[in-house]
Amino acid sequence: MKKLLLLFMLTIFGPALYGQTDTSFFFTRVKQDSSKLKLNMDAVYNRPFLQMGKLPVSLGGYLEANSSYFSTDGISEGLSFQLPRLTMFMSASIRQRIKFMTEIEFEEGGREINIEFAALDLEFNPLFNLRGGVIMNPIGSFNQNHDGPKWEFVSRPISSTTIIPSTWSNVGFGLFGKYSKKNWVWAYEAYLSNGFDDKIINNNQNRTWFPASKANRERFEESFNGVPLKTLKMAIKHRKIAEIGVSWMGGVYNKFRDDGLVLDKKRPLNFIALDINSTILKDTYLNGEWVWAYVDVPDTYIQQFGSRQQGGFLDIVQPIKKGKMLGWSESVLNVALRLEYADYNVGNFQELGLRIADHVYALVPAISFRPSAQTVVRANYRYERRTDLLRNPASQTAGFQFGFSTYF
Amino acid sequence: MNSRLLIFTILLEAILIISCERITPRVPADDQILDGPIEGLTSAEKTRFLAGDVAFNDEIFTSETGLGSVFVATSCGSCHAGDGKGTLFTTLTRFGQSDDTGNKFLHLGGPQLQNRAIPGYTPESIPAGATFSRFTPPANTGLGFIEMVTDADILAMADPSDADKDGISGVPNYGDLPSFLNPLPNAVPKNGRYIHRFGKKAAAYSLLHQTVNAYSQDIGISSSFAPFDVYSGLEIDPEISTLTINNVVFYLQTLKAPIQRDQNDPQVKQGKQTFIELGCESCHKQTLKTGPSQIFALSNKTFHAYTDLLLHEMGGGLDDGYTEGSAKTSEWRTPPLWGLGLSPNSQGGQYFLMHDGRARSIEQAIEMHGGEATGSKNRFKQLAQSEQADLIKFLKSL
Numbered sequence: 001m002k003k004l005l006l007l008f009m010l011t012i013f014g015p016a017l018y019g020q021t022d023t024s025f026f027f028t029r030v031k032q033d034s035s036k037l038k039l040n041m042d043a044v045y046n047r048p049f050l051q052m053g054k055l056p057v058s059l060g061g062y063l064e065a066n067s068s069y070f071s072t073d074g075i076s077e078g079l080s081f082q083l084p085r086l087t088m089f090m091s092a093s094i095r096q097r098i099k100f101m102t103e104i105e106f107e108e109g110g111r112e113i114n115i116e117f118a119a120l121d122l123e124f125n126p127l128f129n130l131r132g133g134v135i136m137n138p139i140g141s142f143n144q145n146h147d148g149p150k151w152e153f154v155s156r157p158i159s160s161t162t163i164i165p166s167t168w169s170n171v172g173f174g175l176f177g178k179y180s181k182k183n184w185v186w187a188y189e190a191y192l193s194n195g196f197d198d199k200i201i202n203n204n205q206n207r208t209w210f211p212a213s214k215a216n217r218e219r220f221e222e223s224f225n226g227v228p229l230k231t232l233k234m235a236i237k238h239r240k241i242a243e244i245g246v247s248w249m250g251g252v253y254n255k256f257r258d259d260g261l262v263l264d265k266k267r268p269l270n271f272i273a274l275d276i277n278s279t280i281l282k283d284t285y286l287n288g289e290w291v292w293a294y295v296d297v298p299d300t301y302i303q304q305f306g307s308r309q310q311g312g313f314l315d316i317v318q319p320i321k322k323g324k325m326l327g328w329s330e331s332v333l334n335v336a337l338r339l340e341y342a343d344y345n346v347g348n349f350q351e352l353g354l355r356i357a358d359h360v361y362a363l364v365p366a367i368s369f370r371p372s373a374q375t376v377v378r379a380n381y382r383y384e385r386r387t388d389l390l391r392n393p394a395s396q397t398a399g400f401q402f403g404f405s406t407y408f
Numbered sequence: 409m410n411s412r413l414l415i416f417t418i419l420l421e422a423i424l425i426i427s428c429e430r431i432t433p434r435v436p437a438d439d440q441i442l443d444g445p446i447e448g449l450t451s452a453e454k455t456r457f458l459a460g461d462v463a464f465n466d467e468i469f470t471s472e473t474g475l476g477s478v479f480v481a482t483s484c485g486s487c488h489a490g491d492g493k494g495t496l497f498t499t500l501t502r503f504g505q506s507d508d509t510g511n512k513f514l515h516l517g518g519p520q521l522q523n524r525a526i527p528g529y530t531p532e533s534i535p536a537g538a539t540f541s542r543f544t545p546p547a548n549t550g551l552g553f554i555e556m557v558t559d560a561d562i563l564a565m566a567d568p569s570d571a572d573k574d575g576i577s578g579v580p581n582y583g584d585l586p587s588f589l590n591p592l593p594n595a596v597p598k599n600g601r602y603i604h605r606f607g608k609k610a611a612a613y614s615l616l617h618q619t620v621n622a623y624s625q626d627i628g629i630s631s632s633f634a635p636f637d638v639y640s641g642l643e644i645d646p647e648i649s650t651l652t653i654n655n656v657v658f659y660l661q662t663l664k665a666p667i668q669r670d671q672n673d674p675q676v677k678q679g680k681q682t683f684i685e686l687g688c689e690s691c692h693k694q695t696l697k698t699g700p701s702q703i704f705a706l707s708n709k710t711f712h713a714y715t716d717l718l719l720h721e722m723g724g725g726l727d728d729g730y731t732e733g734s735a736k737t738s739e740w741r742t743p744p745l746w747g748l749g750l751s752p753n754s755q756g757g758q759y760f761l762m763h764d765g766r767a768r769s770i771e772q773a774i775e776m777h778g779g780e781a782t783g784s785k786n787r788f789k790q791l792a793q794s795e796q797a798d799l800i801k802f803l804k805s806l
Contacts, residue, residue, distance in 0.1 A: 074435025198527065202475075204468040206482055254527060263528055300531050302482060302524045303497070351496040354756070381431075390497065390756035392489055396433040 039187050039235050039243055040275065041138060041176065043145035044101060044117055048374050048407045049091060061088040064148040066403020070382070073395050082403075083109050085148065087116075097123035102134075105167070115220075116167050125177070131191070132173035134220065138189040138233035139249040140164050140289045141275035148405030152317050152336040152368040154380050155401065158360060159311030159342040163291050164271065165211035170194045170229065171220050183239040188232075194219045195229025196253040196269060201297055201305045207344045207358060208295055208305045213253075227252040227266065242278035247271075253295070267296040288314040304389060306345030306356065313340035317368075328371040338364040345389065357391040360384060375406035439667035442491045442549045442750055446664045448705030453662065460659025463652045464488075469627050474647030476628040477529040477639040478522035484622065484656070487545040491663060492747065492754025494545030496765045500626065503540035508734045513538045515641075519732065520625040522638060529639065539737075541728035542764040543608045547747045547754070551606070552661030553711045554744065555615050556698035559596035559603050565693060565716040576690040576780050578718030581610035581741065583733040588633040589617055594699055604733060605717045608763045610741035611732035615660045619653060661703060665711055666747035670805045679802025682795055687784045691720055691742045714745035714806065723778020726762070738779060749804035770800050 028051050038046050049058035067081045084107065091101040103117040119133035136144050142160035146167055160166045172193025179186050197219070199212035216224065229251035237243035250270040256263055270293070277287040290312030297307045321333040343359040361384070368378040380401040385394040438444065445457045465485040469475040480500050481487050487498040501521035504511035511518045517532040521540070525531040534540050562580055570577040582601035585591065592614070595602055606612035612621065616633075623629040628638045629647045637644045670676050683689060692714040701707045719739040727738035735741075740763060748770070752758055759769050767773035777785040788796065 069432075071432035074433050076432065202470045202472070202526070204470060204473075206468045206486065267527075298525075298527050300525045300529075301527065302479075304482065304486065349497050351499070352756075357756075388489060390489055390495060390754070392756055393753055398432040 039178070039185065039237055040141040040145040040245060040277075041187055041189055041233070041235060043147070043150075044103070044136065045091065045099075047089065047147065049089075056093040058091045059089070060407060061086070062147055062149050062405060062407045063087075064403065064405040066154045066401050068154070068399060068401045070397055070399030072397040076399070086110075087147070089117075094120075099123075114167075114169075116169050127177035127179055129176050130173070131176060133171070134169050135172050135174065135191055135193060136167060136169045137172075137191060137193060137229070137231040137249055139168070139231055139247045139271050140166075140273035140291055141245055141277070141287075142166050142289055143168050147407070149374055149376055149407050151315075151405070152334055152366050152376065152378055153315070153338050153364055154378055154403050155364070155382065157289070157313035157338070158340050158362060159291055159313060160289060162209070162211060162344075163293050163309050163311050163342055164273065165214055168214070172228070174231075185237045185239075187235050190233075191231045192228040193231065194223045195227075195251040197224035198254050200253055200269070200295065201301060206304050208293075208297065208307070208309060209344075210293065225252055225255050225257070225266075242276055245273075245275040247273045247275075249273075264298075267298070269293070269295045283319050285317040286314065287317075288312060303347075303349060303356070304345070304358075306347055306358070308346035309342070309344050310346055311340070311342030313338055325369075326371070330372060332370045334366075334368045334370070336366040336368060338362070338366070340364070355391070356389055357387040358389045360386045374408075375404065377404045378402070438664075439669045440750070440753075442547060442663075442666060442747055442754070444664045445662050446552065446705050449662060449703075453658075453703065453705075456655055456658050457662050460655035460657070460662075463656050464659050467652075469629060471526045474627075474629045476522070476524075476526045477637075478517075478525045478531055479628040479638070480520070480522055480524060480626045482627065484627075487626065488548050489754040491548040493547045493751045493760070494765075495755045495758075495760045496544065499542045499544045499765055501534070501540050501542050502730060502732065503534045503538040504730060504732075506539050506729050506731060506737050508731065508736075522625070522628065539729040541608075541730040544760055544763065544765040546608075546743065547666075547751070548660055549663050549747055550665030550711065550713060550744070551615055551663065552701075552703065552706050553665055553696070553698055553709060554605065554713060554715070554717065555661060556701045556706050556709075557605070557696050557717060558594045558699040559592075560594065561696065561699075562603055562605070562717050563596060566718055574687075574690060575783055576687075576720065578691065578716055578720050578742070579739075580604075580717075581719050581733045581735050583611060583613065585613060586617065586620075586633075588620065589613055601734075605741070607732070608740060608743075609732040609735040610717065610719060611735070615657050616653070619657050619660065623648060623653065658703075661706065665713070666750060666806065668712070668746075668805055669749065670801075673801070673805070675798050675801045676805045677802075678795075679798035679800070679805075682791065682799045683802055686787045686791075686799075689714075690784070691716055691718070691781065692745050693742075712746060715742045718742060720781070721779040722781060725776060725778045728764075745803065746806050748806045770803050771796070 047060050049060040051058045063086050065083045069079045086106045089103040093099055099121045105114045105116050115134050117134055117136055119131050119135050122130040138144055143164055143166040170193035172191050174191030176189040196213040197216050200210050201208055203209045203212035231249040233247035235245035252266045253269050254264055254267040256266045273291040275289040279285050293309040295307050297305050315338045317334050317336040319332050319334050325331040340362045345356045345358040347356050349356055363383045364380050366378055366380040368376050370376050384397040387394040468483045487494045502519050503521055504513050504518045513535055516535040522532045566579055567577050568579045580603040582598050583604045585602055591602055604610045604613045606618045612618040620631055620633040623631055624634045624638055630636055630644050631648050631653055632646045632650045635643050635646055693716040694712050694714055696713055698706055698709045719735050719741055721738050722740050729737050731737045761767040761773040762776055767776055774788050
């Protein structure tokens with residue numbers, strides 16, 4: 001019996017223990033497409049998966065952890081440590097041109113567990129693919145291309161998480177396709193999905209707040225009002241110049257009808273986003289996104305809840321050293337800068353005729369070190385000015401963030 | 409070279425982290441901000457202050473937590489940014505009667521207009537026949553000191569029949585106490601009515617009275633003290649705990665008094681002298697004192713609020729035709745002037761003064777004074793420009 005048990009343990013744990021030192025025995029890393037014709041829309045599959053033998057299943061994930069020290073108007077809560085997210089993903093080739101992929105995220109040490117993506121892709125033609133399941137609405141670029149190890153900054157862009165509520169995913173289905181010729185690639189995506197609810201103007205942020213709808217877990221079961229959220233995106237890329245994307249997301253957020261009774265008119269919301277990324281001057285990487293959001297807020301509601309928002313970010317990343325550093329042969333040292341802005345209430349006060357403020361600016365210089373393409377160690381200084389609705393003196397926040405993010 | 413670069417980078421990071429406190433924003437000087445507790449609170453009192461601070465400034469009400477259905481604001485902090493004065497944007501409207509016979513429009517939503525509504529509901533409008541007035545939110549600071557001024561001291565400043573013939577005849581606003589209030593130990597009632605001291609017309613008796621009314625009338629939140637739905641008038645369960653109300657009251661009681669700036673500036677000193685000579689201090693009494701308080705830090709303190717907490721007749725220009733309690737339509741309670749210079753920090757960099765924010769500068773506010781203050785106003789207008797500037801600088805130092 002003991003011999004049988006020993007044999008069983010060797011069978012099970014032997015490869016696993018060996019696998020700790022050589023992943024090729026158990027897992028092999030799936031080769032990445034290096035054609036540079038990948039777009040933001042491809043980010044969901046453009047990840048360093050590990051494959052087990054010949055199995056048609058690939059696994060992967062990433063972890064982010066950091067520490068931060070911030071002070072707002074001279075008052076600090078001291079140094080703290082965070083584990084914002086641990087994400088696991090798995091993809092499977094079910095048959096030729098039929099793929100499944102899922103991304104499950106554990107946020108804040110497991111306080112929230114979200115299925116951010118779980119979709120089946122059926123390819124009829126490169127220009128005509130069907131996708132269904134939990135999809136990431138293709139609005140802007142960050143929502144689909146948000147993996148921590150891809151970014152040189154600890155925090156996610158403000159406008160991409162508070163105007164576009166990244167990661168914004170919903171149950172739905174749609175089409176996508178791509179056409180490429182020589183250095184050019186053109187792509188589109190079009191989805192119908194469940195969407196927002198009236199929490200966007202009924203929340204404890206005291207402003208129109210799109211992320212409030214993320215708290216509604218029922219959106220994975222049914223639409224709040226029966227009107228699908230429509231998301232369209234078109235992107236074009238030249239391998240040596242840039243990728244530019246234009247996207248729109250629109251729907252209705254309020255419950256205008258319940259149990260056959262008409263309660264209100266349909267109140268629409270719309271997002272338009274523009275995203276661009278490019279490498280200039282040989283190796284200076286630029287990446288930016290700008291979004292405009294429009295909401296039909298009832299006239300009788302309070303003006304804190306604005307009907308227009310806008311914001312965006314621009315990241316500039318400059319490698320300053322590439323090559324062997326500290327024994328890692330393909331390491332890169334970068335300096336980077338992020339400029340970002342979000343205005344949560346574009347408009348004027350009815351009573352005063354003056355511009356409503358309620359906006360935030362931030363400037364984030366950063367240093368990042370990549371011992372490999374999959375891992376980034378980063379240090380950021382962040383300076384942020386927040387101005388309240390009335391344009392009173394801005395609160396100033398500044399501090400440091402230090403952390404890492406890595407695929408595994 | 410690689411190692412040097414990395415060592416340099418690591419050293420730079422280390423220096424930055426060590427110098428955190430030097431390159432992060434500095435704490436504003438105490439005299440530049442209105443929020444913060446009074447000195448001398450115990451640890452337990454500080455904890456309670458913080459709980460009240462969170463409830464006052466951070467708790468935003470939604471329809472799920474009781475907002476409305478009709479309302480004026482979604483939180484306390486919405487109207488009192490940084491605990492300072494509000495603007496026209498946060499101005500509220502009261503409507504009702506023009507005499508002291510009581511509000512005849514309570515069944516139509518009076519006394520306060522809830523001009524906002526959650527989706528699906530219609531905000532109130534002013535009913536035909538009602539008179540109204542608009543009130544900008546006052547600053548919250550130093551209210552605990554004002555609450556603890558004894559009735560005897562207020563009465564000592566009153567001069568209803570202008571016995572001293574100085575043209576100033578302040579009177580207290582006597583009103584009925586709602587059932588949830590007990591009279592303060594040193595109360596001096598008159599015909600069963602009590603001296604009220606908070607609000608533009610001094611229509612609120614205490615900070616508890618003011619707080620309960622604000623939750624109910626401004627935000628539409630019922631409490632054990634006022635368990636009514638502001639929209640339907642029906643009795644409903646409390647939407648806020650009694651503990652939270654008490655914590656907010658404690659927060660308001662223990663917010664520090666504004667600290668005067670530039671006291672030794674010669675221009676400020678000269679301006680203060682001019683302020684006294686013009687007779688402004690007849691109503692805007694510089695110094696008051698508190699009586700005994702359960703909060704030790706508030707007991708028997710002298711403070712400089714520049715108010716007498718009395719009603720004064722302010723002339724036809726400020727007569728909105730609406731009143732509360734025993735105040736006449738042109739009578740207004742002397743507003744405290746402390747914190748005046750910091751008003752723009754909560755009013756979007758501008759001034760919105762007088763009861764409804766109609767004055768856009770201190771000079772305009774002085775010129776809008778009438779009635780009992782006509783003499784002082786005229787004397788101000790006769791001052792040389794430099795003397796006026798001194799006075800304004802003094803007022804801005806408060």
